[in-house]
Amino acid sequence: MLIRNGLRTTRAELLPLSFYERFEYVVVVILTALIAVVVVAAVWNLTLKILVGLVLSGSLDPSDYTAFQDVFGMIFTVIIALEFKKSLLVVAARRDTVVAIRSVVVIALLAICRKVIILDLTETDALHILALAAAILALGIVYWLVSDRDRRPVKDSQG
Template sequence: MSIKEELRNAGEKFRLLALYQRFEHFVVLILTALIAVIVVAAIWNLSLKILFGLVLSGSLDPSDYSAFQAVFGMIFTVIIALEFKKSLLVMTERRDSVVQIRSVVMIALLAICRKVIILDLAETDAMHTLALAAAILALGIVYWLIRDSDQRLDNTA
């Protein structure tokens, strides 16, 4: 399908929407564009830090854990933003305008995983680590339950 046909189809679908649905669609498109700008800026910043901050300066030391922590933390930030943008785009394509809870749980899991990666265990107390582990376990259980219920709904339909 060509871009013209896709734009025409999108315009026809947009005309069928109610006023509030058009408003929601417009807001989601603006948020998607803003997140795309943030992702591009984050990738640019990450590229500059890796290229100039680590490679060209000669400070890329494979045994330096803090450098890898910082780089992987920045990469996870970009992944979280992309997942957030994806969940907004999925929302515009659905008939109902409810954000899927699975996407929200996935974003939360990614954010906590990012926190664990950048966490300095030498300076973190045991309660903080336990709280992060409990949050990961709880979100994992919620994600599993949601996925399981979605599969049951798909099988009955």
């Protein structure tokens, strides 16, 4: 019964939309479902890796830096996918017509942070590290500018 009511509500919301807006909605719903499948698979894989590594074989030493990099790299992958799914859900709920810039910047920052965590500093040259630092700085500035713009009070056109 709840599913039927949900489908009626969704249909009523989609009727006034244009063909392209309906198409966009369907694509977003499909992408959201696919990302949910990826998140479940990633969490399952992470769980198995940790449980098998720690409990059964004892080969996963949490104090080992490479094990730390692997585990937290996989955790960041799940967090990135969840943030991406959340930004798509905002579009699907029709609260925004496009993915918000702030969400894209947050996803990019998370991806670069993941890269920094899994980076092997003995194999990486200084120019690569400098480029990552510049990207983090640039994305941080963009995030601050977008957030600052959202916090400013809206000026009245009469005053």
